[in-house]
Amino acid sequence: MYGVKKDWDLEPLPRVFALGDYEGAVPRWCPGCGDHAVLNALLRLTRDEQIPPEQTVVVSGIGCSSRLPHYMKTYGFHGLHGRPLPVACGVRARRPDLNIVVVTGDGDCCAIGTAHWIHAIRYNMKMVVLMLDNNIYGLTKMQSSPTTKKGQFSYTQPEGTVLSPINPISVTLAIQNASFVAQTVDWNPPHVYETVRAAHNHPGLAFVRVLQRCPHFLPGAWDPVQQNPESVLVMSHADGIPMDDTVKRVFKNTVEHDPADLAEAHDLATREDVIPIGLFYKNAAAERYDHFTATGLDMSAEQKVLGAQAAIDRFLV
């Protein structure tokens, strides 16, 4: 027909994503807050992996750290304090095709959310869990959290925090069926990025504790560690967190640690003379509850009705 080009290619062009395709609202965290580093790592990872923005869902609880879903132009669920993990497990149960990231704080995960933390680790449903540990309740303005250092002033314990902190890494390692446990520090972006990437590639629940600076309420808390990189012990292994030269240049104190060795992981996690970073433990073969919940998801409506009918018929007398 006149005027219509017959050789037009009507196939849509492949989608290519740039960082801006994943960036949401402008972050409202304080300048220098470690949460920025985690957001940047997530933005880079989704861009590098070219994950369509609508294929990612970021789930959080309540806290400064839990504001992160607002800052990504993906799906997000900024939910209830301490409850991001059951929400994420629910998403995973019905939508195993999605890339699920949980962002939680030390209060959100290790105080009000403790029961969910334990059971989510055991259920081992595929997702990345980033626990941004600033050793304080930030959003509600400086109350002691379970990871607050002993003696630290806070508005709930103004005479100094009474008890010694819990160790979220050794707690997680002790939970039956833990399958990926890592630690990183917000002030080394290449290490944060590689840790988040390894967590993303893990076939199960990957728990990452990020030691995070809160310059507003705990200014200078990590200065001694930053000024003395020898106080950080990097766990290195071919099956661990890859390290580029910039990481090796900063952190010269390294130890060879096989992440399959759970006993050694426990020993490293409880060391008090150094701050270990890297991969403590990995078991890619750990059983996964989302394999169970995925059963039947591919059934048609008719198949489901027939299946339900057959199940009821078994009890007919």
Ligand SMILES: Cc1ncc(C[n+]2csc(CCOP(=O)(O)OP(=O)(O)O)c2C)c(N)n1
């Ligand atoms: C059920 C419930 N209890 C208490 C609160 C108040 N609250 C909001 S955030 C928060 C603590 C946040 O600390 P953390 O999880 O460490 O996050 P951060 O702000 O340090 O990133 C508390 C106690 C709440 N919102 N809901």
Ligand code: SF4
């Ligand atoms: S109060 Fe602390 S944790 Fe919250 S945004 Fe500011 S620096 Fe970050």
Ligand SMILES: [Mg+2]
């Ligand atoms: Mg906190």
